[in-house]
Amino acid sequence: MDFISSSCSTLDGSQYDVVTPRVVRLFRVSTLREFQRCIQEVVVGLDPTKRKAAAVIVPTRSASEQVRSMLATRDVAECVPAIVSRTDWYEWLRLRLPSQPDVLTVIQRQVIATRAARDAIEAGCPPPFDLKPGLIAELLSFYDDLHRYGRSTDAFERLIVKDLEETADTDRGAKRLLQQSLFLAEAFRAYEHRRAAFSSVDEHTLRNLLLEQELRKQVSEVIVTMPDQVAHPRGLYPVDFDLFSRMPRLGCITLVATDAILDSGYRERLDDLLPGLEEERIVGSYDRPTIVVPDSPEDDLYFTWRDREEELRAVGLQLDRRRQNDGLLPSSAAIVVQRSLPYLYLAPSVFDEFDIQVSAGVGMPLATAPYVALIDLIFEVVESNFSRRALVALLESPHCEFVDGHNGSLGRRSIQALDKRLRESYFHGGRDELAKTLSNWTDAGREPLEALPALRCALAIAEELQEMCSAQLVSEHLSILRQFLNDHSSVVRDTPKNNKEVAVRNLISDGLKSFQEAFHSYAGIADVTHTRAIVHRWIENQTCASQKVDNGAHLLDAHAAIYGVFEDVFVAGLVDSDWPEKTKPNIFYPARMLVGLGWPRAGDKMLSARAAFHDLLTLSRGRVWLSTFSLEEDDVVNASPVLEDLAECELTREGISQTALSWGARNPERTRTGGSQAFFDSKVKDQWKLLRIERVGYRNNQRFKGRVGSRPAKPYAVTELEQYLSCPFKYFSRHTLGLDESSERDDGLFLSSKQRGLLLHSVFETFFKDWQSKLTLLNLDRALDRFAAIAEKAIACLGPSERAVLKMWLLGSAASPGVAERVFVAEIENELEIVERLTEHRIRRSLECRNGEERRTVELRGKPDRIDLHADNTFRVIDYKSGLPPQSSNALQLTVYTACIEKQLQAERSSEWQAVEPVYVLLGDPQKKTEVPIKKDIETGEKQVMEITQAIEHGHYPVCPDSRFNCQFCGYSTICRKDYDEQP
Secondary structure, eight states, X not given: OBOOOSOOEEEOOTTSSSOOOEEEEEEEESSHHHHHHHHHHHHHTSOTTTGGGEEEEOSSHHHHHHHHHHHHTTTOTTSOOXXXXXXXXXXXXXXXXXXXXOBOOHHHHHHHHHHHHHHHHHTTOOOSSOOOHHHHHHHHHHHHHHHHTTXXXXXXXXXXXXXXXXXXXXXXXXXXXXXXXXXHHHHHHHHHHHHHTSSSBOHHHHHHHHHHSOOSXXXXXXXXXXXXXXXXXXXXXXXXXXXXXXXXXXXXXEEEEEHHHXXXXXXXXXXXXXXXXXXXXXXXXXXXXXXXXXOSTTOOSSEEESSHHHHHHHHHHHHHHIIIIIOOOGGGEEEEESOHHHHHHHHHHHHHTTTOOXXXXXXXXXXXXXXXXXXXXXXHHHHTTSOHHHHHHHHHOTXXXXXXXXXXEXXXXXXXXXXXXXXXXXXXXXHHHHHXXXXXXXXXXXXXXXXXXXXXHXXXXXXXXXXXXXXXXXXHHHHHHHHHHHHHBOOOOOSGGGHHHHHHHHHHHHHHHHHHHHTXXXXXXXXXXXXXXXXHHHHHTOBOXXXXXXXXXXXXXXXXXXXXXXXEEEEOOOBTTTSSOOOOOOSSSOHHHHHTTTOOOHHHHHHHHHHHHHHHTTOOSSEEEEEEESEETTEEOOBOGGGGGGGGOOOEEEEEOGGGGSGGGSOTTOOOOOSSSOOOOHHHHHHHHHHHHHTTTGGGSTTTTTBOOOOXXXXXXXXXXXXXXXXXXXXXXXXXXXXXXXXXXXXXXXXXXXHHHHHHHHHHHHHXXXXXXXXXXXXXXXXXXXXXXXXXXXXXXXXXXXXXXXXXXXXXXXXXXXXXXXXXXXXXXXXXXXXXXXXXXXXEEEEEEEETTEEEEEEEEEOOSEEEEETTSEEEEEEEESSOOOOGGGOOHHHHHHHHHHHHHHHXXXXXXXXXXXXXXXXXXXXXXXXXXXXXXXXXXXXXXXXXXXXXXXXXXXXXXXXXXXXXXXXXXXXXXXXXXXXO
């Protein structure tokens, strides 16, 4: 390689107050391999005695790790410059200042900004929006960007306000923007005023100090390996280049960039940022990599997969083949993505089948750590006012330990029993209600022993967190939260296995402590929702350190990958939502207004993004693979626009069949665990493999078709038989396995239709037990008053809003009659004279069923909603339905009830009773009744009862719903195979 000469230009600093002559040079390279070689030679060429006084600036900390690995091959690992990101560069300089001032933390700055925003409002400049924690963070981010682009607060106000004032009188949008701008300018000044009261510094005051004070140690050289913000999302700002030019005791500035980046506009901008610099081309002799393309008629230069998982599996298969056929370790390859998080989630389970581990260049977001969910649960308990669901979730959390003073550690069965009891009692939350429930349960003869320990723990939680329910100082909220975590977090030993968990807990504990201290002197009152938003915002911006993995495939973002040395590079996830990287839009102003403040234009950024992608194709020493996918969570996605330029790439092509990389091409002997990379006992692993092999062809096994073996006969509830008709598997789950349906009701919402129906049945049962006289127009008002009293008592345990809704539904309003009045009016219009009403009358009889010549006696039990006895010795079975009646093919209940009741009345009352058509009364519209024909349906019903009970006792429970549409509402959908059998 024709390498670096000493020719360069010198900035004498004559245009600034501080005059420090320095060397400024730009090295232009063609490919990323030459880019890496240039960085190596610049570092190696430094005077070893001054190497520690130099700095290499890279985009991210992940990139710095790759640079260290790259330099380790040149035997300079023991004496390397500081390899720092932009943020770490400022920290490195701060430590070289004579005063070494402390730095304002992110939390402290957010508190200062919160106070500054309040100061602006008190100064008469209110914003046209409500101040929320998220907006405070955005305000601070906008302030930082504004000053990084070299605009002071006064310049911002002058540039923005002047234009808006001219049109504010006639344009409502301009008027709103003007009000917002005046607020922001006042808030920025208030922030600067409050910041001045601290001895600590932020980035902007630190930059001023670096220009004013001489460093204790000279910076021998700054090697800038990334371009500006226009060409790179993590790039340098104009003020950073200004600092390079003016900072005292900086000896040399070296910039390294590729042709593609420089030609995208960066070179012209450098003339403005660092005027007078001279460049030198570095010529290398590296071979360009081969691009692997699918061998297909379409002549595409990239692979297209179904989704990210299929895409990653194809990469894993190729990595496995490289290892087996070529002896190449996975660590010699890099998977380059723009958004790492989706692949970090998928990689462990996908690569586990190939026995390949992944070395992640970035850490996982703190929000993904399981322990963080505990913070959410605590806030949810408080915000929901100690609702059943939130309390149960907190009690069940594996990250908490609760101890009942009477019984010791709290058991899961007690929590489940408490959940069931509270759900059945329509518990709506509140500490006082919990205390009242505990008092009621501990009364003589009413103590549910299994649920009591969990209830005592739930009440203790409410007592500890009650003060968080009220608006008070944020520091007080955080103090209660920290104390609760200290008292109840489960114990985790600090062992190598638990290192990550311990680190997460320490990070959260330190963060909450810093927040509490920062807000200690802040007198603003906030509710718990505001405090929760503050904590959430902080958590979202934190990451957990990634664990080091030896010989694992590298999973890197594009910013770090360009510094790595790899034999094969897989560029994945090339969809338009990821490539080029999307920058977060400014929430205060449109892009056209920001351009006037120094923000880059979108077109310039797209040009640079295409150039960066062109460079990425030259990274590999051997081969480069490109891939995209078609579906993201079942939504169709488009390929990235950067792929449009592939036809112009000058790379040798190697074709490979896409089928060879698909799932079907894998080794059939390979065992796939489907989980993360865990270590198994070899015997257990072999047993599991044999079990899986034995299940080959399982779909032909009768057990898979719902046959579980014979069951003993028993008394059957008629509703159970109807449930078997609706779906045999649903019957099996409920009545054989004894599983409860998943709860339909959310404590924050109204009763589900099922719960509402049960409540209505109870109210009508109580009313008709008490009211046996004939309903007429003359006593209708009295009946309604009696019904109202019963209903009020039944719904007294519900919340105020839910009580109001149910009261209007049951009793009606001036505009519309309620359910009760409509049922009573329909009763009055009935021509048959009712002499007695049997409500919730229990049935337990043997029913002789016939199916042709076959006979079978079945024990049945049930409880009809209502039986009307008429003066002419006829009776009618009535069933209330809050929704629609069952389909005629499943309407078994009324006909079977009628057959049983006819025999039961004759036996109990020693007289002949004849049935008239039973009816379903639809409570939504009681005037609509569904009559069921008697004789024909009784014969059909007996036949169905016989067939159903035989199927149950034969143990036949196929997945065969009467309507697949209802499967989406089924409480057992999470355990159902949904392998439908058309014939039960």
